[in-house]
Amino acid sequence: xxLNGGQALMRSLERQGVEIVFGLPGxxxxxxxxxxxxxxxxHVLVRHEQGAGHMAQGYAQATGRPGVAMVTSGPGATNIVTxxxxxxMDSVPLVVITGQVPYAAIGTDAFxxxxxxxxxxxxxxxxxxxxxxxxxxxxxxxxxxxxxTGRPGPVLVDIPKCIVDPRNPRSxxxxxxxxxxxxxxxxxxxxxxxxxxxxAAELIGAxxxxxxxxxxxxxxxxxxxALLRFAELVQIPVVTTLMNRGGFPDDHPLCLGMPGxxxxxxxxxxxxxxxxxxxLGARFDDRVTGKVGAFAxxxxxxxxxxxxxxxxxxxxxxxxxxxxxxxxIEALSAAVAARGGAEAQADRRQWHETIADWxxxxxxxxxxxxxxxxxxxxxxxEQLRDATPSDTVVCAGVGQHQMWASQYWRFNHxxxxxxxxxxxxxxxxxxxxxxxxxxxxxxxxxxxxxxxxFQMTAQELVTxxxxxxxxxxxxxxxxxxxxxxxxxxxxxxERYSEVxxxxxxxxxxxxxxxxxxxxxxxxxxxEVRPAIDKAxxxxxxxxxIDFRIDTTEKVFPMVPAGAxxxxxxxxxxxxxxxx
Amino acid sequence: xxxxxxxxxxVVLVENKAGVLARVAGLFARRGFNIESLAVAPTDDPRLSxxxxxxxxxxxxxxxVINQLDKLINVVSIRELPPAESxxxxxxxxxxxxxxxxxxxxxxxxxxxxxxxxxxxPDKLMVSMSGGPNRVDDFESLLRPYGIVELQRTxxxxxxxxxxxxxxxxxx
Ligand SMILES: Cc1ncc(C[n+]2csc(CCOP(=O)(O)OP(=O)(O)O)c2C)c(N)n1
Ligand SMILES: [Mg+2]
Numbered sequence: 001x002x003l004n005g006g007q008a009l010m011r012s013l014e015r016q017g018v019e020i021v022f023g024l025p026g027x028x029x030x031x032x033x034x035x036x037x038x039x040x041x042x043h044v045l046v047r048h049e050q051g052a053g054h055m056a057q058g059y060a061q062a063t064g065r066p067g068v069a070m071v072t073s074g075p076g077a078t079n080i081v082t083x084x085x086x087x088x089m090d091s092v093p094l095v096v097i098t099g100q101v102p103y104a105a106i107g108t109d110a111f112x113x114x115x116x117x118x119x120x121x122x123x124x125x126x127x128x129x130x131x132x133x134x135x136x137x138x139x140x141x142x143x144x145x146x147x148x149t150g151r152p153g154p155v156l157v158d159i160p161k162c163i164v165d166p167r168n169p170r171s172x173x174x175x176x177x178x179x180x181x182x183x184x185x186x187x188x189x190x191x192x193x194x195x196x197x198x199x200a201a202e203l204i205g206a207x208x209x210x211x212x213x214x215x216x217x218x219x220x221x222x223x224x225x226a227l228l229r230f231a232e233l234v235q236i237p238v239v240t241t242l243m244n245r246g247g248f249p250d251d252h253p254l255c256l257g258m259p260g261x262x263x264x265x266x267x268x269x270x271x272x273x274x275x276x277x278x279x280l281g282a283r284f285d286d287r288v289t290g291k292v293g294a295f296a297x298x299x300x301x302x303x304x305x306x307x308x309x310x311x312x313x314x315x316x317x318x319x320x321x322x323x324x325x326x327x328x329i330e331a332l333s334a335a336v337a338a339r340g341g342a343e344a345q346a347d348r349r350q351w352h353e354t355i356a357d358w359x360x361x362x363x364x365x366x367x368x369x370x371x372x373x374x375x376x377x378x379x380x381x382e383q384l385r386d387a388t389p390s391d392t393v394v395c396a397g398v399g400q401h402q403m404w405a406s407q408y409w410r411f412n413h414x415x416x417x418x419x420x421x422x423x424x425x426x427x428x429x430x431x432x433x434x435x436x437x438x439x440x441x442x443x444x445x446x447x448x449x450x451x452x453x454f455q456m457t458a459q460e461l462v463t464x465x466x467x468x469x470x471x472x473x474x475x476x477x478x479x480x481x482x483x484x485x486x487x488x489x490x491x492x493x494e495r496y497s498e499v500x501x502x503x504x505x506x507x508x509x510x511x512x513x514x515x516x517x518x519x520x521x522x523x524x525x526x527e528v529r530p531a532i533d534k535a536x537x538x539x540x541x542x543x544x545i546d547f548r549i550d551t552t553e554k555v556f557p558m559v560p561a562g563a564x565x566x567x568x569x570x571x572x573x574x575x576x577x578x579x
Numbered sequence: 580x581x582x583x584x585x586x587x588x589x590v591v592l593v594e595n596k597a598g599v600l601a602r603v604a605g606l607f608a609r610r611g612f613n614i615e616s617l618a619v620a621p622t623d624d625p626r627l628s629x630x631x632x633x634x635x636x637x638x639x640x641x642x643x644v645i646n647q648l649d650k651l652i653n654v655v656s657i658r659e660l661p662p663a664e665s666x667x668x669x670x671x672x673x674x675x676x677x678x679x680x681x682x683x684x685x686x687x688x689x690x691x692x693x694x695x696x697x698x699x700x701p702d703k704l705m706v707s708m709s710g711g712p713n714r715v716d717d718f719e720s721l722l723r724p725y726g727i728v729e730l731q732r733t734x735x736x737x738x739x740x741x742x743x744x745x746x747x748x749x750x751x
Contacts, residue, residue: 122605129598146652185653185655308649313643313646
């Protein structure tokens with residue numbers, strides 16, 4: 001069957017099971033938008049290409065399926081570089097299609113030409129410049145394979161216009177359905193080495209102060225259930241990193257919650273005092289380890305990861321297991337069971353007591369507001385958490401609000417927490433929430449956003465309302481680039497440099513209404529719950545609530561950047577523990 | 580991991596496709612690894628190219644370099660070639676000042692090092708010489724006092740040493 005490149009592109013995407021594409025057309029990609037009209041694929045027209053990328057990320061993280069975005073050459077491509085880098089850092093499977101100037105014009109500085117594959121080389125798992133229309137079905141087939149297997153990540157496919165333009169003879173091809181890959185250098189390993197698994201089981205059995213350090217690899221490999229079974233079998237406490245909130249239920253007695261720079265005291269300190277860290281799909285990020293040389297000094301390390309390059313990168317592992325986390329954890333459970341299971345574990349009563357004592361003495365706390373004072377962000381989040389279904393998907397921007405959301409929500413289901421962990425991209429929440437809602441229309445989706453973040457990508461609420469993908473946004477409006485303000489207050493002698501934003505310029509309520517949302521401004525504690533209840537009842541439009549919060553509230557605990565996790569700073573109301 | 584000053588030779592087989600060298604070089608730059616020398620050419624299998632590169636293990640532990648390289652989709656295989664287990668060769672082409680009174684001395688050096696004269700001028704000689712990197716270093720430093728006008732080295736290439744059973748052949 002004779003097709004042109006544009007038709008072949010749509011067919012190839014349909015073959016991959018793509019149901020939705022986020023994008024915005026332009027000159028070089030224009031011919032590919034024509035066959036889109038006849039395709040089964042839904043297209044969501046964004047207001048900025050960064051939004052398309054983050055929507056694809058939100059979609060991928062909520063559903064586990066690859067997110068797809070399509071944009072034009074030049075500025076369209078450069079606008080999506082941030083989401084590519086974000087997806088690369090957080091291992092989110094994306095396929096991004098960019099238009100490119102016709103082959104004959106490449107290298108001439110043609111209108112809207114840029115070296116897209118060159119620019120994105122270091123922020124993609126792989127990228128392709130399609131050389132001929134005949135290659136297109138195979139390249140798309142390969143792109144999805146690479147994006148979704150092994151350690152997932154973004155793949156970019158740059159398509160010169162001549163290949164998709166039916167008026168150009170170079171666009172003609174004989175359609176075929178590729179069923180294999182010629183990628184001799186790509187062999188992701190998923191099955192663990194049995195000897196390593198046995199060695200790990202041995203270490204686990206003997207450990208007296210073990211902690212399971214679980215990261216984003218749990219969610220990527222759909223290993224939440226395997227992790228639950230494993231933790232229960234060995235009765236070892238679990239910390240869930242920012243990338244694995246929800247990958248182990250917060251309400252489970254073994255759950256210690258989030259470790260790291262703004263982790264709770266028990267999660268941070270349990271890792272510090274551990275004699276064994278069972279690291280599952282985590283990568284010893286500096287936000288978790290604090291000063292690496294002082295991190296978990298007595299701990300032996302078991303490190304399971306699908307990416308061999310993560311092993312020994314930051315911290316030398318005593319036992320390395322290169323594997324998909326689900327397969328690897330199941331093997332580990334079997335190996336532990338074969339060694340006598342729960343009965344054959346060392347006596348850890350004292351460890352559990354110590355941990356329970358920390359939890360009791362150093363819980364997350366905040367000073368409740370006095371009547372008439374500004375709202376406390378933690379209070380707003382508690383109300384939001386208690387008023388919404390437990391399987392609500394929560395998306396966050398980057399800053400204080402993100403940390404409070406991670407701290408104060410109770411995540412009891414996988415894939416209910418979506419944030420920009422590795423890159424820390426302000427403006428992530430709104431578009432990611434739209435993508436998540438597009439993928440999970442059955443779920444309620446809340447974006448917890450900062451006032452600074454909101455101003456970076458709020459225009460996508462127009463997309464949400466036009467496309468009838470209703471989300472809800474809670475702006476924790478502290479009139480500041482709050483996280484930066486917190487550092488200036490704590491580490492720069494309260495010298496505030498370029499962090500003030502104003503609480504009412506823009507007028508968030510008016511702005512949201514102009515974008516077709518229902519909007520509210522909330523200043524008093526007693527209004528909080530009714531406003532949330534009202535928002536939760538609206539499902540035909542997006543809702544924005546501008547919560548006016550205490551501008552001086554800080555995120556605690558905090559491990560100052562570069563400091564040891566031993567030097568964790570608690571809420572001022574808490575007595576620091578004896579050292 | 581104690582950093583060592585040693586250079587490591589890596590032989591990297593890559594798909595012979597446009598842009599692959601840029602991916603390899605870009606990865607070294609982005610991860611803060613150093614490339615000391617680099618030689619690239621297609622192999623006897625035209626689908627593959629062989630990159631021979633030397634990197635110092637100071638900038639990063641060698642296993643990180645290898646693991647990160649291995650993540651590139653177009654990298655088919657990577658192998659470290661320790662000097663003791665490989666035969667390394669490098670080619671040097673040099674133009675050196677060679678007035679009448681020193682020309683004979685230079686010709687002696689070229690003979691001793693199995694070099695060749697490529698081009699002769701009234702007061703200059705262009706010569707080539709190939710050998711193991713140390714021998715090339717020696718040759719270069721012996722020529723230096725005469726005044727080097729221009730010099731180019733190729734970067735080393737290497738293959739694994741053959742098993743000794745077949746009888747040892749001296750290194751030339
Ligand atoms: C695109 C981008 N620019 C700058 C930063 C640095 N940064 C991190 S948090 C933050 C403040 C965010 O302000 P806001 O959205 O109001 O959140 P808050 O901390 O006040 O909750 C800034 C500027 C960033 N993470 N991303
Ligand atoms: Mg703010």
